[in-house]
Amino acid sequence: MNKVITISREFGSGGREIGKRLADELGFTYYDREIVEELAVATGLSERYIQDISEKGIYPHSFQFGKTFSTFGVLQSNQTEVFVKQQEIVKKIAEKGDCVIVGRGANVILKDYKSMNIFVYADMKSKVNRCKIKATNCEEIQEKELEKKIRQVDKNRKNYHSLISNLEWGKKENYDLCINTSNIEIKDVILSLADYIREYFRRTEVEK
Amino acid sequence: MNKVITISREFGSGGREIGKRLADELGFTYYDREIVEELAVATGLSERYIQDISEKGIYPHSFQFGKTFSTFGVLQSNQTEVFVKQQEIVKKIAEKGDCVIVGRGANVILKDYKSMNIFVYADMKSKVNRCKIKATNCEEIQEKELEKKIRQVDKNRKNYHSLISNLEWGKKENYDLCINTSNIEIKDVILSLADYIREYFRRTEVEK
Numbered sequence A, B: 001m002n003k004v005i006t007i008s009r010e011f012g013s014g015g016r017e018i019g020k021r022l023a024d025e026l027g028f029t030y031y032d033r034e035i036v037e038e039l040a041v042a043t044g045l046s047e048r049y050i051q052d053i054s055e056k057g058i059y060p061h062s063f064q065f066g067k068t069f070s071t072f073g074v075l076q077s078n079q080t081e082v083f084v085k086q087q088e089i090v091k092k093i094a095e096k097g098d099c100v101i102v103g104r105g106a107n108v109i110l111k112d113y114k115s116m117n118i119f120v121y122a123d124m125k126s127k128v129n130r131c132k133i134k135a136t137n138c139e140e141i142q143e144k145e146l147e148k149k150i151r152q153v154d155k156n157r158k159n160y161h162s163l164i165s166n167l168e169w170g171k172k173e174n175y176d177l178c179i180n181t182s183n184i185e186i187k188d189v190i191l192s193l194a195d196y197i198r199e200y201f202r203r204t205e206v207e208k
Helices: A015-026 A033-043 A047-055 A077-096 A124-134 A143-164 A186-207 B015-026 B033-043 B047-055 B077-096 B124-134 B143-164 B186-207
Strands: A004-009 A029-031 A099-102 A116-121 A177-180 B004-009 B029-031 B099-102 B116-121 B177-180
Touching: A004 A015, A015 A029, A015 A099, A015 A116, A015 A186, A029 A077, A033 A047, A033 A077, A047 A077, A047 A143, A077 A099, A116 A186, A124 A143, A186 B186, B004 B015, B015 B029, B015 B099, B015 B116, B015 B186, B029 B077, B033 B047, B033 B077, B047 B077, B047 B143, B077 B099, B116 B186, B124 B143
Parallel strands: A004 A099, A004 A116, A029 A099, A116 A177, B004 B099, B004 B116, B029 B099, B116 B177
Antiparallel strands: A177 B177
């Protein structure tokens, strides 16, 4: 079985950076945007819409592709289609080779694959700072707006997760390692994290 | 400021082993039983009683040293005394030198010390297995009994924590790193954890 790392993360916590750097260090393939792109091709829906399903939530007044979405809490036809295809794509990726998958509920989809599941989080102040650094100089972003956006994206990720699984998003028991990035410099802890992960997979190899 | 690591842990998750091994690897002083011993001397209470306050809970019918304890939810005089002394002892330890402190709410007591706070947890199956391995051969322990004990100790630790702090015990946001030991061999991840911790403290040194 291939070695698969899934990264779930709060918005602005640097989970994507951890995933990318770990993939580079371990020589694993990195998947993030690629899944959304493949989903768009497979479903005929736009990449933005697919991203929005998990990050912006679906509301009663939302119209997309001529379809009306009812109240949030049940999967609608487009969402169901996206989730079914997403499962196929994520499983196919896991079967291709060693990889790091960021987001898309991969920890839930791959629960029978013995993936190593990481959750990345941080306090609000450092998430806001990280978002500000990533924003272009042209953008004028108020801290309060950023905070609101961070809370909203995470709320929607949590809601979306509850639609596709009965495992709670962000609950530490559902992950192998939970990393608070508030007081670390991500690039400096990658070597130690990669070593930790190597030992994790060495142990699971032994147990087979 | 000295480098202080606090380890909070679920019963049977191996938190104490992680603390001891990290202290050895990093050359830090290790504190666990020593705090209870010192507390017993400072308060005149028995070591067992001090341990019981946080791990067995205090119930209405409990009698100890001629005092009656009322319902759980408020600190009683003995408990208050233990907690006040505990604060003093833990702070004194933190001021002595680099150290690892297991339990005793040290993460709460040292919140102004920039301690690195770790929470160690595991699934029930692996906690039961760990407890069984640690038990002597003479002991006949039923798995169901062990599960009950594990849940009870953790419930009491959580309750005790809520008496001394408004930070929730075991909530990942209150820790820098949360380690699930269900699928790792503790001794094999110590070097990588120690490296992670060295980077953590290097960063906090730089920020001073």
